[in-house]
Amino acid sequence: xxxxxxxxxxxxxxxxxxxxxxxxxxxxxxxxxxxxxxxxxxxxxxxxxxxxxxxxxxxxxxxxxxxxxxxxxxxxxxxxxxxxxxxxxxxxxxxxxxxxxxxxxxxxx
Amino acid sequence: xxxxxxxxxxxxxxxxxxxxxxxxxxxxxxxxxxxxxxxxxxxxxxxxxxxxxxxxxxxxxxxxxxxxxxxxxxxxxxxxxxxxxxxxxxxxxxxxxxxxxxxxxxxxxxxxxxxx
Numbered sequence: 001x002x003x004x005x006x007x008x009x010x011x012x013x014x015x016x017x018x019x020x021x022x023x024x025x026x027x028x029x030x031x032x033x034x035x036x037x038x039x040x041x042x043x044x045x046x047x048x049x050x051x052x053x054x055x056x057x058x059x060x061x062x063x064x065x066x067x068x069x070x071x072x073x074x075x076x077x078x079x080x081x082x083x084x085x086x087x088x089x090x091x092x093x094x095x096x097x098x099x100x101x102x103x104x105x106x107x108x109x
Numbered sequence: 110x111x112x113x114x115x116x117x118x119x120x121x122x123x124x125x126x127x128x129x130x131x132x133x134x135x136x137x138x139x140x141x142x143x144x145x146x147x148x149x150x151x152x153x154x155x156x157x158x159x160x161x162x163x164x165x166x167x168x169x170x171x172x173x174x175x176x177x178x179x180x181x182x183x184x185x186x187x188x189x190x191x192x193x194x195x196x197x198x199x200x201x202x203x204x205x206x207x208x209x210x211x212x213x214x215x216x217x218x219x220x221x222x223x224x225x
Contacts, residue, residue, distance in 0.1 A: 034213070043113075046214065046215070097214075101150070101151040
């Protein structure tokens with residue numbers, strides 16, 4: 001099964017970069033790596049996804065290790081609104097996604 | 110903007126009742142999903158559908174069924190609600206036509222169901 005491992009929690013100071021790690025050692029060659037985040041009292045929202053190359057969008061950057069067994073979500077300047085639970089997700093088997101319990105990010109003013 | 114709406118934000122039902130949770134998306138997405146979210150367990154997939162009248166079981170389908178009669182609507186049915194089905198239920202949708210994980214999922218706000 002394609003499973004992910006993330007730290008339970010992380011802290012960051014406001015306006016500093018945040019690097020959120022994810023291990024996925026059982027990833028297969030065709031699995032996309034997705035990141036979502038969930039703000040309090042809301043449904044998860046998409047952040048970014050990639051397959052092999054590093055990806056950038058307006059919200060974040062995704063750095064994927066060369067062997068694809070780990071990835072890092074990078075928030076370039078954390079704001080208080082970035083406080084959320086961040087999920088690193090792979091497709092598991094067939095069409096199933098494994099969300100896991102994610103990393104709870106606290107942003108300190 | 111993609112919009113996924115769920116019929117209720119909060120719902121209280123009694124044990125043994127039949128419960129319908131409705132989800133509607135307005136972006137003509139092929140794929141729709143139902144998850145439940147519980148503290149310490151993260152999100153777990155209950156069912157998903159990749160086309161009208163098509164459904165696939167997720168991790169925890171027991172005690173649930175689904176219906177997709179129209180492309181935009183995906184219903185989750187609790188045939189006989191039990192207290193262990195008290196949870197937050199989240200619906201999502203995504204494009205289809207390719208590998209399912211190549212597309213982002215758009216989530217609704219969730220329905221907090223309490224079964225007493």
